[in-house]
Amino acid sequence: MCGIIGYTGFEQAAPIILDGLTKIEYRGYDSAGIAINANGKINLVKTVGRVQALYDRTHDGKDMPGVCGIGHTRWGTHGAISERNAHPHMSQNGKFILAHNGIVENYTRLKADLLAKGVVFKSDTDTEVVVQLLEANYTGDFKEAVIKTVAMLEGTFALMITCADYPGTLYAVKQNAPVILGLGEKENLVASDVTCLISRTKNVIYMEDGEMAEITTEGIKLFDFAGNPKEYEVKTVDWDIASSEKGGYEHFMIKEIFEQPQAVRSAISPRIKDGKINFGEKSLTAEDLKKFNRIIITACGSAYYAGLAGKFAIEKLCGIPVQTELASELRYNESGCIDEHTLVIAVSQSGETLDTLSAIKDCKACGATVMSIVNVVESSIARASDFVAYTYAGPEIAVATTKGYSTQVAVLYLFAVYTAAALGRINSGEYTKLVSEINAIPEKMETCIEMNGGIECMTPLFDKAEHVFFIGRNTDWAVAMEGALKLKEISYIHAEAYAAGEMKHGTISLIEEGTPVIAVCSNMRLQDKTASNIIEVKARGAEVTMVGPKGCESEKQANHCIYIPEMRDVFAEIVTVIPLQMLAYYVAKARGCDIDKPRNLAKSVTVE
Numbered sequence: 101m102c103g104i105i106g107y108t109g110f111e112q113a114a115p116i117i118l119d120g121l122t123k124i125e126y127r128g129y130d131s132a133g134i135a136i137n138a139n140g141k142i143n144l145v146k147t148v149g150r151v152q153a154l155y156d157r158t159h160d161g162k163d164m165p166g167v168c169g170i171g172h173t174r175w176g177t178h179g180a181i182s183e184r185n186a187h188p189h190m191s192q193n194g195k196f197i198l199a200h201n202g203i204v205e206n207y208t209r210l211k212a213d214l215l216a217k218g219v220v221f222k223s224d225t226d227t228e229v230v231v232q233l234l235e236a237n238y239t240g241d242f243k244e245a246v247i248k249t250v251a252m253l254e255g256t257f258a259l260m261i262t263c264a265d266y267p268g269t270l271y272a273v274k275q276n277a278p279v280i281l282g283l284g285e286k287e288n289l290v291a292s293d294v295t296c297l298i299s300r301t302k303n304v305i306y307m308e309d310g311e312m313a314e315i316t317t318e319g320i321k322l323f324d325f326a327g328n329p330k331e332y333e334v335k336t337v338d339w340d341i342a343s344s345e346k347g348g349y350e351h352f353m354i355k356e357i358f359e360q361p362q363a364v365r366s367a368i369s370p371r372i373k374d375g376k377i378n379f380g381e382k383s384l385t386a387e388d389l390k391k392f393n394r395i396i397i398t399a400c401g402s403a404y405y406a407g408l409a410g411k412f413a414i415e416k417l418c419g420i421p422v423q424t425e426l427a428s429e430l431r432y433n434e435s436g437c438i439d440e441h442t443l444v445i446a447v448s449q450s451g452e453t454l455d456t457l458s459a460i461k462d463c464k465a466c467g468a469t470v471m472s473i474v475n476v477v478e479s480s481i482a483r484a485s486d487f488v489a490y491t492y493a494g495p496e497i498a499v500a501t502t503k504g505y506s507t508q509v510a511v512l513y514l515f516a517v518y519t520a521a522a523l524g525r526i527n528s529g530e531y532t533k534l535v536s537e538i539n540a541i542p543e544k545m546e547t548c549i550e551m552n553g554g555i556e557c558m559t560p561l562f563d564k565a566e567h568v569f570f571i572g573r574n575t576d577w578a579v580a581m582e583g584a585l586k587l588k589e590i591s592y593i594h595a596e597a598y599a600a601g602e603m604k605h606g607t608i609s610l611i612e613e614g615t616p617v618i619a620v621c622s623n624m625r626l627q628d629k630t631a632s633n634i635i636e637v638k639a640r641g642a643e644v645t646m647v648g649p650k651g652c653e654s655e656k657q658a659n660h661c662i663y664i665p666e667m668r669d670v671f672a673e674i675v676t677v678i679p680l681q682m683l684a685y686y687v688a689k690a691r692g693c694d695i696d697k698p699r700n701l702a703k704s705v706t707v708e
Contacts, residue, residue, distance in 0.1 A: 103128045103176035105296045106260045106270045110166040112163030117171040120296035121151045129173035131186035137198040137262045138166025146186040168268045172199035179224030185627045189228045191235035195264045200227040201236045203279040219607030236690045270315040274307040278452045281305040302337040321603035332570040353498035360375025361545040363503040366492040367510045377518040386522035392443040394421045399447035402505045408672040410512030417520040427456040431599030440467035449504035451479020498696045509674045544665045552679045557688040570597040572620035579673040580620045583680030591688040600633040613641035622672040
């Protein structure tokens with residue numbers, strides 16, 4: 101996996117493809133390649149490292165003339181990070197070139213069959229099996245070869261293919277990995293991410309699983325895997341180019357941290373009308389909600405930690421048991437407890453996270469109702485769900501999520517209050533107060549950013565740190581986990597979050613003289629307890645930084661303080677996370693890390 105773009109049209113393809121690859125660098129990758137189909141021959145260039153190396157090796161694409169081609173950025177799954185394993189991959193006779201996102205699960209058997217027939221492989225990837233199969237299945241008809249090859253594959257695959265005998269033609273194939281077609285004027289495109297397309301066109305087709313597309317300058321034809329024609333719907337993307345550019349900031353991550361108040365405002369405002377929360381006509385009704393006796397929130401990474409924030413809010417306000425489950429584990433749940441009385445809330449920024457998609461499909465098969473909270477309209481998870489609540493965060497470019505996380509939490513807060521009212525668990529006065537407090541969150545976030553304008557000065561505390569521990573209780577524990585993840589994602593410092601009360605049950609043995617500990621203390625009703633935990637770790641030599649409101653009990657015990665506005669406990673995480681994001685950013689910057697594209701990470705994880 102990671103990113104694919106293809107172009108066929110009237111302009112030189114290489115510069116357009118290189119530009120598209122640059123726009124999806126944020127997804128994370130370790131190598132890249134470009135292939136141009138022209139004059140009965142395919143010209144291929146691959147490199148380890150950044151897309152800039154492709155620009156350099158091709159003189160900005162000028163060395164690769166032609167109006168049809170494909171490009172790929174790879175995040176390695178099969179085979180080492182090397183030029184030989186970079187995509188696209190070429191068939192033995194040079195007729196086919198292919199880029200692939202996903203994993204071909206039966207590739208070892210297929211490869212053994214091909215090796216027995218004398219095929220020589222040039223890479224260690226599962227992907228090369230597919231391109232060699234295309235050659236083996238080719239008798240002169242491009243479409244037929246694609247149909248035969250796809251029928252042999254098991255697993256996850258977004259494929260982009262071109263054939264030297266068919267200049268100007270691309271084939272795209274989708275199975276459990278995103279593929280988006282872009283319709284332009286005398287040109288058409290295909291990509292794994294809409295960000296690649298919006299500079300050329302905003303008219304797109306979201307392919308469904310089990311579909312293949314033929315893309316030429318004349319138009320796009322859609323087929324099922326048997327080759328039967330299919331109808332399609334053209335949608336319009338409402339993102340603009342400016343929202344996916346840095347706008348004067350040094351990194352996308354700090355830009356997106358500062359965009360959070362507006363992003364949360366965008367998530368909240370359309371859903372509050374005349375003081376009432378409204379998720380739209382196609383949302384869960386009060387009657388729907390009454391049939392559920394429990395809720396499971398499932399997600400991966402930061403989205404899982406957003407789900408923990410939602411768990412605390414829903415349980416406190418609604419009195420419904422809520423489980424938070426990692427999607428990669430939920431799909432192996434064999435307890436039999438998931439049924440028609442279960443609501444599954446799936447949270448994903450991209451809407452393409454394969455573990456989450458697989459988990460909700462399994463839950464639906466058990467009779468559960470699925471509501472998804474995603475950012476990307478018409479994404480795979482959105483389409484697989486019974487109900488969808490979009491976060492309206494806009495494009496998020498930095499691999500480490502910030503505004504994606506905060507908008508997910510905002511939607512979960514709205515859902516908690518909406519459900520509590522629908523079930524009659526809160527009275528009208530409390531409902532009005534809660535809605536007012538949610539409306540005030542963007543302003544509180546802005547205040548928090550202003551309060552922490554000098555947080556960069558705290559980075560020397562972490563200069564020599566090998567380990568950093570985050571502690572907190574209840575809602576503060578949830579945000580501590582996201583804070584720890586941010587720090588380790590982008591600064592590469594080992595960071596872990598622990599429930600503060602659990603420290604004395606073993607983890608405190610890791611504390612030694614000078615160990616940085618960040619104590620999250622926004623939950624005012626637990627201040628005395630958390631203050632005691634600060635005293636415990638300080639007694640073992642820890643250097644403690646408190647994150648909480650001015651004047652709280654924990655402030656008196658800590659070595660250093662990061663301040664936040666005081667808020668109701670149930671909504672505090674969405675503001676408390678901001679200084680933790682900012683601190684992680686400035687620590688990573690001081691260490692010279694690649695902040696927007698951390699090593700080994702990908703933005704949208706479409707493999708299991």
